[in-house]
Amino acid sequence: MKPLLALTLAALAVPAQAQLRLPQLPGVSRLPGVVDRVVDRVVQPLPELLSSATQLVDLRATTVRDLLQRHSDVVEADPRGELMRRRELVLLSPSAAALAAAAALGLVKLREEAWPELELREVVLSVPASLGTAEALDKLRAAQPDLQADFNHLYSRSGELAPGAAVAPAKPRGPVRVGLIDGGVDRRHTALRHAAGGSFGCAGSVVASEHGTAIASLLVGRDRGFAGASPKAELFAADVYCDKPDGGSAEEVVRALAWMARERVAVINLSLVGPPNRLLEQGVAALVKRGHLLVAAVGNDGPAAPPLFPASYAGVVGVTGVNPSRRVLPEAAQGPQVLLTAPGADVAVARSGGGYGIARGTSFAAPLVAGLLAAELREPDPAAAAAVLERLAAAAIDLGAPGRDPVYGRGLVAEDLRVVPEQLQARQAR
Structure with a gap:
């Protein structure tokens, strides 16, 4: 499967020109910005709208590329093509040793938050310019194999x-x-x-x-x-x-x-x-x-x-x-x-x-x-x-x-x- 197949749209950051423009049902106003990852509303038969899987992929790819170009300062793609917050890693209930390993890699703590209702504690780290976000995660996991860490993915x-x-x-x-x-x-x-x-x-x-x-x-x-x-x-x-x-x-x-x-x-x-x-x-x-x-x-x-x-x-x-x-x-x-x-x-x-x-x-x-x-x-x-x-x-x-x-x-x-x-x-x- 090509990486673009896994790309995720960011909500309402979708440019108007990348969305499908569909005929309006008489008497009912259109709902603009209607996208469900690929297509989220139609008022015409789907066979006419989605003629092939390629059309779905092309629409998503165009939208995601536009988002990455316009907001590359805050958004990037992980190795699978999924969108995430730029240069952020999330650690789940990290130990002191894990935080020390992160500091040794040049990772800086941005914030920390605990959710006792979920029995969870997170520490969000900033990745330095000298490392790629995915590279930093790989290095951190190698240094601390038991560490629960991930990207800050977007949904x-x-x-x-x-x-x-x-x-x-x-x-x-x-x-x-x-x-x-x-x-x-x-x-x-x-x-x-x-x-x-x-x-x-x-x-x-x-x-x-x-x-x-x-x-x-x-x-x-x-x-x-x-x-x-x-x-x-x-x-x-x-x-x-x-x-x-x-x-x-x-x-x-x-x-x-x-x-x-x-x-x-x-x-x-x-x-x-x-x-x-x-x-x-x-x-x-x-x-x-x-x-x-x-x-x-x-x-x-x-x-x-x-x-x-x-x-x-x-x-x-x-x-x-x-x-x-x-x-x-x-x-x-x-x-x-x-x-x-x-x-x-x-x-x-x-x-x-x-x-x-x-x-x-x-x-x-x-x-x-x-x-x-x-x-x-x-x-x-x-x-x-x-x-x-x-x-x-x-x-x-x-x-x-x-x-x-x-x-x-x-x-x-x-x-x-x-x-x-x-x-x-x-x-x-x-």
Whole structure:
């Protein structure tokens, strides 16, 4: 596989000229900046849009090259072609000997942070100009073979721009709450202004994004003619991008996970994708062990692409998307990480700044699943989380091969949660 196949888009740093320009559905505003690693929304048949896998690769390659050229001061690619923060290494709970070895190589500590909720401590090091970032990591691992260290990888939003399947009641207690780790949310939108909850990231500033607002609307949105999966839920939204070219790092995602743990948000949606990373893996494992349900989009790099993360980590609920005809999106990832399927095409979503757009991608399937699970799991609890997830999976419509399969997982849920753009237009015109 060529290195470019593994390249990751950085969220909303995508240049306008690198995005596909598609015809607008009459009466519904377009959702600009809609990219799910490769393509995240369409309003024309996919065979006309994605004629070959080469087109997918070329689009991603062009976008990533542009990002690296424009922001080479803060972003670079690792040996596999995955994007990461320039000249940064992340050490997990390093010993004094490991820090001494790093200092001997000329690595300088930038910051240190502990997340007791995740039983994690990180030390972020700056790599000197005399060493390449990958070279520094190799040397450090050679000096300290037991050291847990990695790059500070970047994770792109897996998509840009209603009651569901029956679930047996679990007598949940407490308010319905759902977590979102994504870009910023425009809570002034008419579909979101009712949503209580909390916000995290960007030093307290609000940096609303198209993607974060769209996903939030599918989780908790409520407006005339529009409803998300759990419209009465409290929304706890963490912005890990803050409109920065090096936003969405593994460090920022783990910091958001720690906040969710402190707030005891049981169900968390992550419509973002990237490479495996040791820091992120341990952060995810800590929350899964505590009984949180992490729902993640499997990504849109195509069925033959390597698995993307965090959806492919153990215990994460990986979600793929289908079109209104129940056919899997051709760009959707496939493999054992796929657990559930939900609508992921021709989906109406709220736009930052007002109005609605049309979305496509696995990014938009994930929040429909997360919303259903949040209504049933009010507190983190390992046994309850497993039971709630099994009930939803058992109610799924089996598609593809009988039983669980790598294309549809356990099957389709939330089919009646998709807000049809034409119907939304008609209802709002009344």
